[in-house]
Amino acid sequence: MRLNPFAGVYLTDPASMWRRILDDPAGVHYAEDLGLWLISRHADVRRALADATTFAxxxxxAPVYQVCPEAMNVLMQLDAPPTTAAADPPVHPRTRRALRATFANTAERVEAEYGAIVRRRVDQLVSRLAARQGDRVDLIPxxxxxxxxxxxxxILGVPDVDIARIRSWADGQIALVWGQPDPAEQVRLAQGLLDFWHYCEDLVRQRMDGGQQGDDFIGRALAYRDDDDAVLTVPEVASLAFNLLVAGHETTAGLLAHTLDQALSNPRHWSDLTAGRRAVxxxxxxxxxFAPAIDGWLRVTSRDVTVGTVTIPAGARCLLLIGAANRDPAVFTHPDRFDPDRTDAGNHLSFGHGPHFCIGAGLARLEAEIVVTRLTEAIPGLRLATAQQRSYKANVAFRAHHTLLAVIDIMAPADVPATRGAATTEVAAA
Ligand code: HEM
Incomplete structure (x- = not known):
């Protein structure tokens, strides 16, 4: 089975590839060009996510390709201890406990602790857009x-002035690990990653030197640690911040882009949302x-393991195709149809499953819901610009739009008939 995540149809219409893989009776395939085992069925992806012993x-x-020696030299200097998505037992259960204690991860806690932050930031950005009546804007940046x-x-207590470099480092990490940069770019991105790690170490060190921990995530993690390395070490606090800055950013950006794309691609959806006829x-x-922000995620086998009829050897890297699993007809009715009325959507694996289940799922949902609600209130006539070319960045894991061009219109459009029960939207390929 061939899968090229960096060119061709996967960049414009990944669902056609997921369908092909799901329709193949084997269910599990070795993608020789990538050196990755592809696991696509819902039950198999779920099992791999749940079984941290076999699927580590x-x-x-770690980059999905052979990194050039110069970039590898830089990466060897990166001594961030694994704490979240790269950690296995016995470290992971301990650091996960720390994360659960210091980062809000239930709907109630998220609303109580982060609701005001999210609303303030959404209001800032939406008001800025609403002031540009008639303009064509790119909703991605x-x-x-x-x-x-x-x-x-x-949430982390990091100053706004650092936003540009954090964005560039975080984007760089995603391109370096799950993209296909050329060797010169690998070196530049690896250096950026190292700088990013040192920045996170400094953030924590400064907070400790200042003596005042504060009530943001870094302050809470230091208080939770309570000077006890057996609970959490200082480098582990920095590593948690390092991971959260990336995990909390590109993923939710993808969710916002896909939600707005789905909502605006079908004017009836937007009209229903604006009129309050559809639950956000x-x-x-x-x-x-339907359109997960992370549609492929990695594991490595710790022993030979049989999945379906195929035996994957020990030490093999596996790509869990979350996008395909979310369209498995064994779990979802009419899986290729975008249907906000469906009752089985909650079975999706987009936030993972099991011991590494996304700690930020509640926050990501809250951000998306508040964005849709505020946009429909403040810019009810928002619409996609015509002749939209839809394509995604070349990446094994992250499904990120290049652009999403829209026209700002604060006037409510004439109503479009309700869609209940008949909603079908397919994202058009470029
Ligand atoms: C739509 C948005 C998001 C998506 C699609 C997403 C997706 C995922 C997935 C698939 C995993 C599982 C990783 C694994 O099994 O190895 C995960 C874990 C994680 N996510 Fe998210 N995420 C999102 C938002 C966020 C946010 C907002 C944060 C925090 C600010 C966050 C922080 C984390 C962390 C720290 C982990 C690792 C947890 C662990 O290993 O115990 N994520 N996420």
Whole structure:
């Protein structure tokens, strides 16, 4: 089976590739060009996510290709201890406990602790857009990538002045690990990653030197540690911040972009949302299933393991195709149809499953729901610009739009008939 995530149809219409893989009776394939085992069925992806002993996380954040020696020399200096998506037992259960204690991860805690931050930041960005009546804007830089970064900086207690370099480092990490940069670019991105890690170490060190810990994430993690390395070491606090700054940013940017794309691609959806005829949380849930921001995620096998009829050897890297699993007909009715009325959307695997289940799922949902609600209130006539070319960045894991061009119109359009029960939207390929 061939899968090229860096060129061709996968960049414009990944669902056609997921369908082909799902339709193949083997269910599991070795993609020789990538050196990755592809796992596509919902039950198999779910099992791999749940079984941290057989499907380990150790290489999840390691580049998916052979890095050039110069870049490798730089990466060897990166001594960030694994704490989240790259950690396995016995470290992961301990650091996960720390994360659960210091980062809000239930709907109630997220609303109580982060609700005001999210609303303030959404209001800032939406008001800025609403002031540009008649303009054509790109919703990706103006909203989708900006909001989650501002929110995560507020939560961590990182100053706004650092936003540009954090954005560039975080984008660089995603391109370095899951993209296909040329050797010169690998060296530049690896250096950026090292600088990013040193920046996170400094953030924590300064906070400790200042004596005042504060009530943001870094302050809470230091208080939780309580000077006890057996609970959490200082480098582990820095590593948690390092991971959250990336994990909390590009992922939610993808969710916002896909949600707005789905909402605006079909004027009836937008009209229903604007008129309050459609529940925003259900719309976001179906977007998570249909167009996940992370549609492939990595594991490495710790032993020979049989999945379906195929035996994967020990030490093999596996790409869990979350995008395909979310369209498995064994779990979802009419899986290729975007249907916000469906009742099975909650079975999606877009936030993972099991011991590494996304700690920021509640925050990401809250951000998406508030963005849709505020946009429909403040810019009800928002519409996609015509002749939209839709394509995604070349990446194994992250499904990120290049652009999403829209026209600002604060006047409510004439109503479009309701869609209940008949909603079908397919994202048009470029
Ligand atoms: C739509 C937005 C998001 C998506 C699609 C997403 C997706 C995921 C997935 C698939 C995993 C599982 C990783 C694994 O099994 O190895 C994960 C884990 C994680 N996510 Fe998210 N995420 C999102 C938002 C966020 C946000 C907003 C934050 C925090 C600010 C966050 C922080 C994390 C962390 C720290 C982990 C690792 C947890 C662990 O290993 O115990 N994510 N996320």
């Amino acid at each position: 996380n150790a290489l999840t954040l 103006e909203l989708a990538t900006e909001l989650p970064l501002l929110v995560v900086l507020d 949380p259900a719309f976001v849930a179906e977007t998570l299933r």
